[in-house]
């Protein structure tokens with residue numbers, strides 16, 4: 158082990174790094190959730206309600222959509238977590254003491270992400286409005302709260318955790334197996350000595366890479382098929398969107414992971430190192446992607462880091478397609494990112510792949 | 516055997532860190548020649564072969580291989596070279612046939628199936644075609660390795676110790692095969708530690724510590740070395756050997772079974788030195804033939820002297 162410095166460094170360095178990283182990054186109580194406010198009521202009450210939202214750490218007003226359609230789109234592509242609808246005659250009804258309703262639409266694909274924030278919303282509203290209800294309106298401050306919060310959980314009405322986890326698992330399983338398998342593929346050739354023969358033939362690096370990657374894409378599809386069958390028949394996960402679209406996106410995602418694995422295999426001196434690198438990639442993917450913990454619960458720097466991993470984007474896409482019925486336009490940006498990742502990783506692999514033994 | 520040169524390089528050098536493994540190396544190998552590559556362990560044979568087929572980039576040097584530049588046209592060279600590695604380097608978990616098919620695909624061969632069948636027949640591998648390469652014995656592995664590097668009809672074969680650990684019969688078969696290939700116009704560069712194999716080469720080169728010490732046809736090398744050898748039989752060889760070893764004019768005393776080979780670089784000096792022993796009773800002296808091995812051992816000790 159003394160000889161294998163890299164292995165040793167990774168055995169000590171990686172746990173320390175990950176301890177620091179995850180210790181600071183992970184927070185199961187998300188703050189600063191993006192909200193879209195659709196206010197049809199330009200009154201003092203609605204303004205102070207919005208201000209109270211802004212001031213709480215739980216919410217961040219991201220958008221003021223004009224139309225229902227636009228609000229719906231924001232929720233569907235995951236740009237916002239909540240849409241808050243303040244009806245037209247909110248303040249009038251409020252003053253009349255008619256307990257107007259405030260409609261809140263929640264993206265509930267990840268039930269855990271929104272629950273605390275929702276609980277705050279009611280309290281927050283009371284406090285903000287009670288402050289305004291002074292003078293002759295003081296009577297309205299009474300318990301039961303002056304307005305009624307109507308929560309509409311979209312995409313996962315019953316808040317079933319499996320609906321969120323099972324599609325996510327598809328991404329996790331693929332990341333793990335794809336990266337590990339390819340990272341071992343080339344290293345194994347070097348270790349067994351077959352690399353020398355392979356290099357003596359006129360094959361180009363790209364051909365080697367494609368040869369290593371294509372079979373595993375097929376393996377990936379088999380895994381996906383199994384997971385989808387289980388998702389449908391065992392867990393009853395809804396499948397709103399097009400499976401064809403999902404399978405197209407899968408190619409990009411699987412290839413991106415395979416390219417990472419291939420890059421590792423050109424860096425690693427032996428299979429052990431390749432394995433370690435694969436894990437080094439896999440753990441942050443798992444923890445920072447939003448699979449284990451709500452993505453928006455992490456500090457901003459960790460979110461940026463999380464954006465690097467293809468799994469993060471794939472999770473959004475797969476949940477989007479299966480639970481929200483996302484179409485091509487909704488997932489284009491996330492898929493585009495994965496494609497970019499694929500290109501960068503493959504380029505790196507090509508640059509690192511040595512055509513000689515020195 | 517004369518005519519165009521298949522390998523023509525000069526000034527090739529390669530270092531690994533501070534170690535100069537190949538130093539200012541140059542050879543000329545004509546078409547159809549079987550060129551033997553000899554030298555002690557770690558002398559740089561494998562490294563030189565890798566330089567020639569583009570697996571390593573030389574630090575210095577230039578030349579051509581099959582008419583292509585060894586530095587810049589390695590891709591073209593690779594298409595026409597068959598390289599058999601020192602360590603078995605095919606896939607243990609594939610059968611003989613699958614391994615050959617794979618190699619065929621790597622060279623982008625058309626009509627692969629026919630080529631594979633043809634190669635299997637040529638090397639007598641048909642009966643075992645379905646056997647996994649990992650389960651083959653050493654001799655059969657070598658045969659498979661040879662098959663895989665001649666399948667794409669290369670013009671030059673680079674064989675790195677192809678017969679290490681192979682029984683004498685299989686070695687002989689292997690060499691017969693090599694001669695057949697050479698007759699068909701292939702040029703073959705083969706490294707080996709066996710003297711009998713060296714003698715079956717048209718030409719040989721001997722390298723030590725990365726330096727080319729001698730090269731040429733075997734006969735010329737032996738004759739050119741000027742070493743004379745006597746062999747002596749008799750009792751009490753051990754003390755006789757140590758006595759002889761101390762004489763001036765005697766460079767080397769080696770035991771061969773029941774006889775001692777006594778050799779020296781200067782024939783006249785050797786004869787003067789052993790004259791008193793030739794009349795000693797109980798010893799039979801005969802003029803021996805200098806072997807290639809004697810020459811190499813002599814060269815080796817000289818090379819060591821130079822290094823020190």
Ligand SMILES: Nc1ncnc2c1ncn2[C@@H]1O[C@H](COP(=O)(O)OP(=O)(O)OP(=O)(O)O)[C@@H](O)[C@H]1O
Pocket residue numbers: 531536554555556557558559560561562563601
């Ligand atoms: N990749 C490498 N890195 C560092 N040193 C190397 C490397 N390859 C070879 N060497 C060194 O170069 C020297 C020559 O090695 P090479 O394998 O060419 O010898 P060889 O003549 O083939 O020996 P053998 O008869 O044992 O096969 C050795 O001292 C070896 O340690």
Ligand SMILES: [Mg+2]
Pocket residue numbers: 560561562601675
């Ligand atoms: Mg060698």
